[in-house]
Amino acid sequence: MLKADIAWGDLSQNPEWKHGVIALGRSQIAPFRHAALETLVVQTQERWFAVVRERVAGGAVSENASFQNVDSERFDELYRACLLWPLDYVMVEVAKQGRRVKLRAGMLGAAPVYCRATDEQVRVSWDFADFLSDRLPIDFEVASCSLGLEQVYSSRQICIGVYLLTERATLYLEPGRAHYRYPSPFEVPAAPAMECADAVSMFDQLLRRVIAKRPAAPGRIAVELSGGMDSAAVACALAGLHGPVASRGIIVGGECRVPQVERRRQIADRLRLSDETVDIDAIPPSLDLSPDGHKAYVNTEYYLEAFETLWSTARAQGRDLMYTGLGGDELFMGTGVVAEDNVAGGRSIGDPQRFARQLLTPRALSALRSLHAFDAPAGPVPSVMASVSKAHHLMQHGIWPINPLSDPDLMVFCYQLPLELRRRRTTMQLYLDARLGEDVFPRNYAKETFAQVFPELIARHRTALAGQLRECALADLGLVDQRAALALLDTVATTKAVAPTSPLINFLWTERFARQLA
Incomplete structure:
Protein backbone atom coordinates (compact mmCIF):
# COMPACT_ATOMS: atom_id res chain seq x y z
CA MET A 1 0.00 0.00 0.00
CA LEU A 2 3.04 2.25 0.25
CA LYS A 3 6.74 2.57 -0.47
CA ALA A 4 9.14 4.54 1.70
CA ASP A 5 12.82 5.45 1.81
CA ILE A 6 13.53 7.30 5.07
CA ALA A 7 16.93 8.40 6.30
CA TRP A 8 17.01 8.41 10.09
CA GLY A 9 18.30 11.96 10.14
CA ASP A 10 15.24 13.18 8.21
CA LEU A 11 12.84 12.10 10.97
CA SER A 12 13.38 15.46 12.65
CA GLN A 13 11.65 17.13 9.67
CA ASN A 14 7.93 17.87 9.53
CA PRO A 15 6.04 15.88 6.89
CA GLU A 16 4.81 17.70 3.78
CA TRP A 17 2.66 16.62 0.85
CA LYS A 18 4.65 17.14 -2.39
CA HIS A 19 3.81 15.80 -5.83
CA GLY A 20 1.89 12.79 -4.54
CA VAL A 21 4.32 11.76 -1.78
CA ILE A 22 4.90 12.58 1.90
CA ALA A 23 8.24 14.37 1.96
CA LEU A 24 10.68 14.52 4.90
CA GLY A 25 13.74 16.43 3.79
CA ARG A 26 15.18 14.17 1.09
CA SER A 27 13.21 11.16 2.35
CA GLN A 28 9.71 10.22 1.25
CA ILE A 29 6.71 7.97 1.80
CA ALA A 30 4.89 7.19 -1.45
CA PRO A 31 1.34 5.79 -1.11
CA PHE A 32 0.20 3.43 -3.84
CA ARG A 33 -1.77 5.79 -6.05
CA HIS A 34 -5.21 4.34 -6.58
CA ALA A 35 -8.77 5.60 -6.22
CA ALA A 36 -9.52 2.69 -3.86
CA LEU A 37 -7.04 4.04 -1.29
CA GLU A 38 -6.75 7.17 0.83
CA THR A 39 -3.91 8.68 2.87
CA LEU A 40 -4.16 10.43 6.22
CA VAL A 41 -1.30 12.23 8.00
CA VAL A 42 -1.81 13.38 11.60
CA GLN A 43 0.78 15.43 13.55
CA THR A 44 1.10 16.64 17.12
CA GLN A 45 4.15 18.05 18.91
CA GLU A 46 6.95 15.45 18.58
CA ARG A 47 4.88 12.65 17.02
CA TRP A 48 3.08 12.01 13.75
CA PHE A 49 1.68 9.10 11.81
CA ALA A 50 0.69 8.40 8.24
CA VAL A 51 -1.79 5.73 7.24
CA VAL A 52 -2.65 4.42 3.80
CA ARG A 53 -5.92 2.53 3.87
CA GLU A 54 -8.75 1.23 1.74
CA ARG A 55 -11.62 3.66 1.32
CA VAL A 56 -14.90 2.77 2.98
CA ALA A 57 -18.11 3.14 0.99
CA GLY A 58 -19.93 6.36 1.87
CA GLY A 59 -16.82 8.10 3.19
CA ALA A 60 -15.51 11.47 2.05
CA VAL A 61 -13.40 11.33 -1.11
CA SER A 62 -10.20 13.37 -1.55
CA GLU A 63 -7.62 13.03 -4.30
CA ASN A 64 -4.63 13.96 -2.15
CA ALA A 65 -3.54 13.10 1.36
CA SER A 66 -5.43 14.65 4.25
CA PHE A 67 -3.09 16.48 6.67
CA GLN A 68 -4.16 17.35 10.19
CA ASN A 69 -2.24 19.21 12.91
CA VAL A 70 -4.02 18.43 16.18
CA ASP A 71 -3.61 18.41 19.94
CA SER A 72 -2.60 15.23 21.77
CA GLU A 73 -6.17 14.28 22.68
CA ARG A 74 -7.37 14.48 19.06
CA PHE A 75 -4.20 12.69 17.93
CA ASP A 76 -5.00 9.73 20.19
CA GLU A 77 -8.61 9.71 19.01
CA LEU A 78 -7.63 9.58 15.32
CA TYR A 79 -4.94 7.02 16.07
CA ARG A 80 -7.42 4.65 17.72
CA ALA A 81 -9.85 5.09 14.83
CA CYS A 82 -7.12 4.04 12.40
CA LEU A 83 -6.32 0.91 14.40
CA LEU A 84 -10.01 -0.05 14.25
CA TRP A 85 -10.34 0.66 10.52
CA PRO A 86 -12.74 -1.93 9.02
CA LEU A 87 -10.68 -2.53 5.87
CA ASP A 88 -6.98 -2.97 5.18
CA TYR A 89 -4.35 -0.40 6.12
CA VAL A 90 -0.64 0.21 6.69
CA MET A 91 0.45 2.75 9.30
CA VAL A 92 3.81 4.48 9.72
CA GLU A 93 4.18 6.06 13.17
CA VAL A 94 7.10 8.41 13.84
CA ALA A 95 8.63 9.73 17.06
CA LYS A 96 11.00 12.57 16.16
CA GLN A 97 12.82 12.41 19.47
CA GLY A 98 14.95 9.29 19.47
CA ARG A 99 14.45 8.74 15.73
CA ARG A 100 12.03 5.84 16.02
CA VAL A 101 9.57 4.38 13.49
CA LYS A 102 6.75 1.93 14.08
CA LEU A 103 5.02 0.01 11.28
CA ARG A 104 1.58 -1.53 11.74
CA ALA A 105 -0.54 -3.64 9.40
CA GLY A 106 -4.25 -4.38 9.21
CA MET A 107 -5.71 -7.86 9.29
CA LEU A 108 -6.46 -8.46 5.60
CA GLY A 109 -2.96 -8.55 4.12
CA ALA A 110 -4.32 -7.30 0.78
CA ALA A 111 -0.88 -6.06 -0.27
CA PRO A 112 2.51 -7.19 1.08
CA VAL A 113 4.58 -4.83 3.26
CA TYR A 114 8.29 -5.62 3.13
CA CYS A 115 10.83 -3.70 5.23
CA ARG A 116 14.59 -3.44 5.63
CA ALA A 117 16.31 -1.21 8.21
CA THR A 118 20.01 -0.31 8.27
CA ASP A 119 22.07 2.13 10.32
CA GLU A 120 21.42 4.78 7.66
CA GLN A 121 17.80 4.33 6.62
CA VAL A 122 14.62 2.27 6.58
CA ARG A 123 13.07 1.08 3.32
CA VAL A 124 9.47 -0.15 2.98
CA SER A 125 7.80 -1.50 -0.15
CA TRP A 126 5.01 -3.70 -1.46
CA ASP A 127 7.41 -4.90 -4.18
CA PHE A 128 10.20 -7.27 -3.09
CA ALA A 129 12.22 -6.29 -6.18
CA ASP A 130 12.97 -2.92 -4.57
CA PHE A 131 15.37 -4.70 -2.18
CA LEU A 132 17.24 -6.80 -4.72
CA SER A 133 19.77 -4.15 -5.78
CA ASP A 134 21.51 -4.62 -2.41
CA ARG A 135 22.52 -8.24 -3.23
CA LEU A 136 21.35 -9.62 0.08
CA PRO A 137 22.34 -13.15 1.16
CA ILE A 138 19.75 -15.93 1.23
CA ASP A 139 18.43 -17.04 4.61
CA PHE A 140 19.43 -20.72 4.66
CA GLU A 141 16.71 -21.81 7.08
CA VAL A 142 13.87 -20.00 5.31
CA ALA A 143 15.06 -21.31 1.93
CA SER A 144 15.21 -24.87 3.30
CA CYS A 145 11.61 -24.64 4.49
CA SER A 146 10.48 -23.20 1.17
CA LEU A 147 12.23 -25.83 -0.93
CA GLY A 148 10.82 -28.55 1.33
CA LEU A 149 7.26 -27.26 0.67
CA GLU A 150 7.02 -26.24 4.32
CA GLN A 151 6.92 -22.51 3.72
CA VAL A 152 5.29 -20.64 6.58
CA TYR A 153 3.70 -17.23 6.97
CA SER A 154 6.47 -15.40 8.77
CA SER A 155 8.19 -12.06 9.26
CA ARG A 156 11.44 -13.68 8.12
CA GLN A 157 11.90 -13.78 4.37
CA ILE A 158 14.27 -15.57 2.01
CA CYS A 159 16.72 -12.63 1.98
CA ILE A 160 18.41 -11.87 5.28
CA GLY A 161 17.44 -8.47 6.63
CA VAL A 162 14.14 -8.16 4.75
CA TYR A 163 10.99 -8.62 6.86
CA LEU A 164 7.37 -9.10 5.90
CA LEU A 165 4.91 -7.21 8.06
CA THR A 166 2.38 -9.96 8.69
CA GLU A 167 -1.27 -9.15 9.34
CA ARG A 168 -1.98 -7.35 12.67
CA ALA A 169 1.77 -7.25 13.43
CA THR A 170 3.98 -4.37 14.56
CA LEU A 171 7.60 -3.66 13.62
CA TYR A 172 9.61 -1.25 15.84
CA LEU A 173 12.59 0.35 14.14
CA GLU A 174 15.45 2.64 15.15
CA PRO A 175 19.03 3.00 13.88
CA GLY A 176 20.78 -0.34 14.15
CA ARG A 177 17.84 -2.05 15.90
CA ALA A 178 14.58 -3.75 14.92
CA HIS A 179 12.02 -5.50 17.10
CA TYR A 180 9.12 -7.51 15.67
CA ARG A 181 5.90 -8.22 17.58
CA TYR A 182 3.37 -10.70 16.32
CA PRO A 183 -0.29 -10.33 17.34
CA SER A 184 -2.11 -12.72 19.63
CA PRO A 185 -3.44 -15.88 17.94
CA PHE A 186 -6.94 -15.46 16.57
CA GLU A 187 -9.60 -17.60 18.23
CA VAL A 188 -12.89 -18.47 16.56
CA PRO A 189 -15.92 -17.77 18.81
CA ALA A 190 -18.22 -20.63 19.79
CA ALA A 191 -20.55 -21.74 17.00
CA PRO A 192 -24.30 -21.07 17.32
CA ALA A 193 -26.87 -23.61 16.14
CA MET A 194 -27.98 -22.98 12.55
CA GLU A 195 -30.41 -24.46 10.04
CA ARG A 347 -1.64 -38.90 -12.21
CA SER A 348 -0.21 -38.91 -8.71
CA ILE A 349 2.74 -41.16 -7.85
CA GLY A 350 3.39 -40.09 -4.28
CA ASP A 351 3.62 -37.29 -1.79
CA PRO A 352 4.95 -33.93 -3.13
CA GLN A 353 6.80 -33.29 0.14
CA ARG A 354 8.64 -36.59 -0.16
CA PHE A 355 9.97 -35.56 -3.58
CA ALA A 356 10.81 -32.09 -2.24
CA ARG A 357 12.89 -33.46 0.62
CA GLN A 358 14.84 -35.71 -1.73
CA LEU A 359 16.19 -32.50 -3.31
CA LEU A 360 17.67 -31.17 -0.07
CA THR A 361 21.19 -31.64 1.23
CA PRO A 362 21.55 -33.16 4.73
CA ARG A 363 22.22 -29.70 6.15
CA ALA A 364 19.11 -28.22 4.51
CA LEU A 365 17.01 -31.18 5.59
CA SER A 366 18.20 -30.69 9.16
CA ALA A 367 17.22 -27.01 9.03
CA LEU A 368 13.80 -27.94 7.67
CA ARG A 369 13.16 -30.42 10.47
CA SER A 370 14.45 -28.30 13.32
CA LEU A 371 13.12 -24.79 12.68
CA HIS A 372 9.43 -23.94 12.71
CA ALA A 373 9.42 -21.41 15.54
CA PHE A 374 9.52 -18.30 13.38
CA ASP A 375 6.04 -18.56 11.84
CA ALA A 376 3.26 -16.14 12.71
CA PRO A 377 0.34 -17.22 14.92
CA ALA A 378 -2.98 -18.19 13.37
CA GLY A 379 -4.88 -15.16 12.08
CA PRO A 380 -8.44 -14.52 10.93
CA VAL A 381 -7.36 -14.60 7.25
CA PRO A 382 -5.45 -17.82 6.46
CA SER A 383 -5.17 -17.00 2.73
CA VAL A 384 -2.71 -14.10 3.18
CA ALA A 451 -2.30 -29.62 -12.88
CA GLN A 452 -1.13 -30.78 -16.32
CA VAL A 453 0.27 -27.43 -17.56
CA PHE A 454 3.74 -27.84 -16.08
CA PRO A 455 4.27 -31.60 -16.62
CA GLU A 456 3.64 -31.16 -20.34
CA LEU A 457 5.89 -28.07 -20.50
CA ILE A 458 8.69 -29.77 -18.61
CA ALA A 459 8.55 -32.81 -20.88
CA ARG A 460 8.95 -30.53 -23.93
CA HIS A 461 11.79 -28.47 -22.40
CA ARG A 462 13.58 -31.28 -20.58
CA THR A 463 16.83 -31.01 -22.57
CA ALA A 464 17.09 -27.23 -22.24
CA LEU A 465 16.42 -27.35 -18.50
CA ALA A 466 18.97 -30.12 -17.97
CA GLY A 467 21.53 -27.97 -19.79
CA GLN A 468 20.79 -24.93 -17.62
CA LEU A 469 21.01 -27.04 -14.46
CA ARG A 470 24.59 -28.12 -15.16
CA GLU A 471 25.29 -25.07 -13.03
CA CYS A 472 23.05 -24.75 -9.98
CA ALA A 473 23.12 -21.73 -7.64
CA LEU A 474 21.18 -23.55 -4.93
CA ALA A 475 23.68 -26.42 -5.02
CA ASP A 476 26.52 -23.93 -4.67
CA LEU A 477 24.78 -22.56 -1.57
CA GLY A 478 24.61 -26.05 -0.05
CA LEU A 479 20.82 -26.23 -0.18
CA VAL A 480 20.15 -28.69 -3.01
CA ASP A 481 21.71 -31.91 -4.30
CA GLN A 482 22.30 -31.17 -7.99
CA ARG A 483 22.04 -34.84 -9.03
CA ALA A 484 18.74 -35.16 -7.18
CA ALA A 485 17.42 -32.10 -9.02
CA LEU A 486 18.29 -33.62 -12.40
CA ALA A 487 16.73 -36.93 -11.34
CA LEU A 488 13.51 -35.15 -10.34
CA LEU A 489 13.47 -33.38 -13.72
CA ASP A 490 13.73 -36.79 -15.43
CA THR A 491 10.93 -38.20 -13.27
CA VAL A 492 8.52 -35.40 -14.17
CA ALA A 493 9.45 -35.40 -17.87
CA THR A 494 9.04 -39.18 -18.08
CA THR A 495 5.91 -39.73 -15.97
CA LYS A 496 4.18 -36.32 -16.32
CA ALA A 497 2.91 -37.03 -12.81
CA VAL A 498 1.51 -34.27 -10.61
CA ALA A 499 3.10 -35.10 -7.25
CA PRO A 500 6.76 -34.57 -8.25
CA THR A 501 5.91 -31.53 -10.40
CA SER A 502 5.07 -29.18 -7.53
CA PRO A 503 8.48 -29.50 -5.76
CA LEU A 504 10.29 -29.29 -9.11
CA ILE A 505 8.57 -26.03 -10.10
CA ASN A 506 9.16 -24.62 -6.62
CA PHE A 507 12.86 -25.52 -6.97
CA LEU A 508 13.10 -23.98 -10.47
CA TRP A 509 11.55 -20.69 -9.33
CA THR A 510 13.85 -20.56 -6.28
CA GLU A 511 16.86 -21.36 -8.49
CA ARG A 512 15.87 -18.52 -10.83
CA PHE A 513 15.70 -16.18 -7.84
CA ALA A 514 19.06 -17.36 -6.45
CA ARG A 515 20.77 -16.79 -9.83
CA GLN A 516 19.48 -13.24 -9.80
CA LEU A 517 21.22 -12.62 -6.46
CA ALA A 518 24.50 -14.24 -7.52
Missing part, protein backbone atom coordinates in the same frame (compact mmCIF):
# COMPACT_ATOMS: atom_id res chain seq x y z
CA CYS A 196 -29.48 -25.00 6.40
CA ALA A 197 -31.73 -22.26 4.97
CA ASP A 198 -30.49 -19.79 7.57
CA ALA A 199 -26.87 -20.62 6.75
CA VAL A 200 -27.33 -19.96 3.02
CA SER A 201 -29.20 -16.72 3.71
CA MET A 202 -26.53 -15.52 6.14
CA PHE A 203 -23.74 -16.45 3.70
CA ASP A 204 -25.49 -14.36 1.05
CA GLN A 205 -25.93 -11.39 3.40
CA LEU A 206 -22.33 -11.49 4.60
CA LEU A 207 -20.86 -11.79 1.11
CA ARG A 208 -22.99 -8.88 -0.14
CA ARG A 209 -21.97 -6.85 2.91
CA VAL A 210 -18.29 -7.54 2.23
CA ILE A 211 -18.69 -6.41 -1.39
CA ALA A 212 -20.59 -3.30 -0.30
CA LYS A 213 -17.88 -2.16 2.16
CA ARG A 214 -15.82 -0.60 -0.63
CA PRO A 215 -16.92 2.09 -3.09
CA ALA A 216 -16.87 0.78 -6.66
CA ALA A 217 -18.28 1.89 -10.01
CA PRO A 218 -19.38 -1.04 -12.23
CA GLY A 219 -17.22 0.22 -15.10
CA ARG A 220 -14.07 -0.16 -12.97
CA ILE A 221 -14.79 -3.69 -11.76
CA ALA A 222 -13.45 -6.97 -13.11
CA VAL A 223 -13.76 -10.36 -11.48
CA GLU A 224 -11.32 -13.21 -12.07
CA LEU A 225 -13.65 -16.00 -13.14
CA SER A 226 -12.02 -19.41 -13.29
CA GLY A 227 -15.18 -21.44 -13.79
CA GLY A 228 -14.93 -22.71 -10.22
CA MET A 229 -17.22 -22.25 -7.24
CA ASP A 230 -15.22 -19.61 -5.37
CA SER A 231 -14.97 -17.05 -8.17
CA ALA A 232 -18.54 -17.83 -9.24
CA ALA A 233 -19.79 -16.95 -5.74
CA VAL A 234 -17.95 -13.61 -5.88
CA ALA A 235 -19.35 -12.93 -9.36
CA CYS A 236 -22.89 -13.64 -8.10
CA ALA A 237 -22.53 -11.16 -5.24
CA LEU A 238 -20.99 -8.51 -7.51
CA ALA A 239 -23.72 -8.86 -10.11
CA GLY A 240 -26.37 -8.71 -7.39
CA LEU A 241 -25.02 -5.39 -6.10
CA HIS A 242 -23.62 -3.71 -9.21
CA GLY A 243 -25.43 -5.34 -12.12
CA PRO A 244 -23.51 -6.72 -15.12
CA VAL A 245 -19.74 -6.47 -14.63
CA ALA A 246 -16.65 -7.68 -16.51
CA SER A 247 -15.21 -11.14 -15.94
CA ARG A 248 -11.76 -12.28 -16.97
CA GLY A 249 -10.21 -15.71 -16.77
CA ILE A 250 -7.72 -18.29 -18.02
CA ILE A 251 -8.82 -21.37 -19.94
CA VAL A 252 -6.90 -24.51 -18.98
CA GLY A 253 -6.11 -27.47 -21.23
CA GLY A 254 -6.59 -31.21 -20.98
CA GLU A 255 -9.74 -32.95 -19.82
CA CYS A 256 -10.85 -29.91 -17.80
CA ARG A 257 -11.07 -27.62 -20.81
CA VAL A 258 -14.51 -28.50 -22.24
CA PRO A 259 -16.43 -28.52 -18.91
CA GLN A 260 -14.64 -25.33 -17.77
CA VAL A 261 -15.59 -23.50 -20.96
CA GLU A 262 -19.21 -24.62 -20.63
CA ARG A 263 -19.45 -23.57 -16.96
CA ARG A 264 -17.99 -20.16 -17.78
CA ARG A 265 -20.53 -19.72 -20.56
CA GLN A 266 -23.41 -20.61 -18.23
CA ILE A 267 -22.18 -18.28 -15.46
CA ALA A 268 -21.54 -15.37 -17.84
CA ASP A 269 -24.93 -15.78 -19.55
CA ARG A 270 -26.95 -16.02 -16.34
CA LEU A 271 -25.18 -13.09 -14.63
CA ARG A 272 -24.92 -11.09 -17.89
CA LEU A 273 -21.15 -10.74 -17.49
CA SER A 274 -18.87 -9.21 -20.11
CA ASP A 275 -16.50 -12.16 -20.32
CA GLU A 276 -13.03 -12.45 -21.89
CA THR A 277 -10.48 -15.24 -21.59
CA VAL A 278 -6.81 -16.07 -22.15
CA ASP A 279 -5.77 -19.57 -23.26
CA ILE A 280 -2.98 -21.00 -21.09
CA ASP A 281 -1.79 -23.12 -24.04
CA ALA A 282 -1.23 -19.95 -26.08
CA ILE A 283 0.63 -18.12 -23.27
CA PRO A 284 2.32 -20.79 -21.13
CA PRO A 285 4.69 -20.03 -18.22
CA SER A 286 8.35 -19.53 -19.08
CA LEU A 287 10.75 -22.13 -17.70
CA ASP A 288 13.87 -20.13 -18.55
CA LEU A 289 16.09 -19.95 -15.46
CA SER A 290 17.75 -16.72 -16.61
CA PRO A 291 14.94 -14.49 -17.93
CA ASP A 292 16.31 -11.25 -19.37
CA GLY A 293 14.91 -8.00 -18.04
CA HIS A 294 12.55 -9.57 -15.51
CA LYS A 295 12.86 -9.61 -11.74
CA ALA A 296 12.46 -13.11 -10.32
CA TYR A 297 10.35 -13.70 -7.22
CA VAL A 298 10.00 -16.61 -4.85
CA ASN A 299 6.47 -15.88 -3.61
CA THR A 300 4.90 -15.42 -7.02
CA GLU A 301 2.04 -16.34 -9.30
CA TYR A 302 3.27 -19.39 -11.27
CA TYR A 303 1.15 -18.68 -14.37
CA LEU A 304 2.25 -15.07 -14.50
CA GLU A 305 2.54 -14.63 -18.28
CA ALA A 306 -1.10 -15.55 -18.91
CA PHE A 307 -2.36 -13.55 -15.93
CA GLU A 308 -0.36 -10.48 -16.96
CA THR A 309 -2.06 -10.57 -20.36
CA LEU A 310 -5.39 -10.79 -18.56
CA TRP A 311 -4.59 -7.90 -16.20
CA SER A 312 -3.11 -5.67 -18.90
CA THR A 313 -6.22 -6.01 -21.03
CA ALA A 314 -8.51 -5.31 -18.09
CA ARG A 315 -6.52 -2.23 -17.04
CA ALA A 316 -6.50 -0.86 -20.61
CA GLN A 317 -10.29 -1.06 -20.48
CA GLY A 318 -10.42 0.99 -17.27
CA ARG A 319 -10.91 -1.99 -14.94
CA ASP A 320 -8.68 -1.12 -11.97
CA LEU A 321 -10.45 -3.16 -9.27
CA MET A 322 -9.86 -6.91 -9.56
CA TYR A 323 -12.12 -9.14 -7.45
CA THR A 324 -10.92 -12.72 -6.95
CA GLY A 325 -12.13 -15.97 -5.39
CA LEU A 326 -9.02 -16.15 -3.21
CA GLY A 327 -9.86 -17.52 0.23
CA GLY A 328 -12.58 -19.95 -0.82
CA ASP A 329 -10.52 -23.05 -0.05
CA GLU A 330 -9.73 -21.68 3.42
CA LEU A 331 -13.41 -21.04 4.20
CA PHE A 332 -13.99 -24.79 4.24
CA MET A 333 -10.57 -26.17 5.18
CA GLY A 334 -10.31 -29.72 6.46
CA THR A 335 -13.84 -30.79 5.55
CA GLY A 336 -13.41 -32.95 2.47
CA VAL A 337 -13.08 -30.08 0.03
CA VAL A 338 -13.30 -30.94 -3.65
CA ALA A 339 -9.95 -32.19 -5.02
CA GLU A 340 -7.14 -29.68 -4.98
CA ASP A 341 -4.90 -28.61 -7.86
CA ASN A 342 -1.93 -30.71 -6.76
CA VAL A 343 -4.02 -33.90 -6.90
CA ALA A 344 -6.87 -33.43 -9.37
CA GLY A 345 -6.54 -33.67 -13.12
CA GLY A 346 -3.35 -35.71 -13.25
CA MET A 385 0.28 -15.93 1.65
CA ALA A 386 -1.72 -16.58 -1.53
CA SER A 387 -2.55 -12.87 -1.62
CA VAL A 388 1.13 -11.95 -1.17
CA SER A 389 2.07 -14.04 -4.22
CA LYS A 390 -0.32 -12.19 -6.55
CA ALA A 391 -1.01 -8.71 -5.16
CA HIS A 392 2.28 -7.05 -6.13
CA HIS A 393 1.87 -8.20 -9.74
CA LEU A 394 -1.62 -6.68 -9.90
CA MET A 395 -0.35 -3.45 -8.35
CA GLN A 396 2.40 -3.22 -10.95
CA HIS A 397 -0.45 -3.02 -13.48
CA GLY A 398 -2.21 -0.28 -11.50
CA ILE A 399 -4.90 -2.68 -10.27
CA TRP A 400 -6.05 -2.99 -6.66
CA PRO A 401 -6.87 -6.59 -5.60
CA ILE A 402 -10.00 -7.36 -3.57
CA ASN A 403 -10.54 -10.84 -2.12
CA PRO A 404 -14.08 -10.93 -0.64
CA LEU A 405 -13.87 -14.56 0.48
CA SER A 406 -10.88 -13.65 2.67
CA ASP A 407 -12.96 -11.29 4.79
CA PRO A 408 -12.59 -12.10 8.52
CA ASP A 409 -16.35 -11.91 9.22
CA LEU A 410 -17.07 -14.39 6.45
CA MET A 411 -14.22 -16.62 7.61
CA VAL A 412 -15.54 -16.72 11.19
CA PHE A 413 -19.06 -17.44 9.98
CA CYS A 414 -17.95 -20.41 7.87
CA TYR A 415 -15.73 -21.78 10.65
CA GLN A 416 -18.77 -21.77 12.94
CA LEU A 417 -21.03 -23.69 10.57
CA PRO A 418 -21.99 -27.24 11.54
CA LEU A 419 -19.84 -29.84 9.80
CA GLU A 420 -22.66 -30.97 7.51
CA LEU A 421 -22.94 -27.41 6.16
CA ARG A 422 -19.19 -27.06 5.65
CA ARG A 423 -18.34 -30.49 4.24
CA ARG A 424 -17.66 -30.31 0.51
CA ARG A 425 -18.65 -26.60 0.58
CA THR A 426 -22.32 -27.43 1.06
CA THR A 427 -23.29 -23.88 2.05
CA MET A 428 -21.55 -22.36 -0.98
CA GLN A 429 -23.00 -25.07 -3.23
CA LEU A 430 -26.55 -24.25 -2.12
CA TYR A 431 -25.88 -20.53 -2.52
CA LEU A 432 -24.76 -21.09 -6.13
CA ASP A 433 -27.69 -23.42 -6.86
CA ALA A 434 -30.09 -20.65 -5.85
CA ARG A 435 -28.43 -18.01 -8.02
CA LEU A 436 -27.21 -19.92 -11.06
CA GLY A 437 -29.28 -23.08 -11.16
CA GLU A 438 -28.40 -26.57 -10.01
CA ASP A 439 -27.02 -27.58 -13.40
CA VAL A 440 -23.96 -25.28 -13.25
CA PHE A 441 -22.24 -27.00 -10.32
CA PRO A 442 -23.68 -30.52 -10.06
CA ARG A 443 -22.79 -32.65 -7.06
CA ASN A 444 -20.21 -34.60 -9.10
CA TYR A 445 -18.56 -31.35 -10.21
CA ALA A 446 -14.79 -31.67 -10.79
CA LYS A 447 -12.75 -28.55 -10.06
CA GLU A 448 -10.84 -26.98 -12.94
CA THR A 449 -7.09 -27.36 -12.52
CA PHE A 450 -3.74 -26.25 -13.92
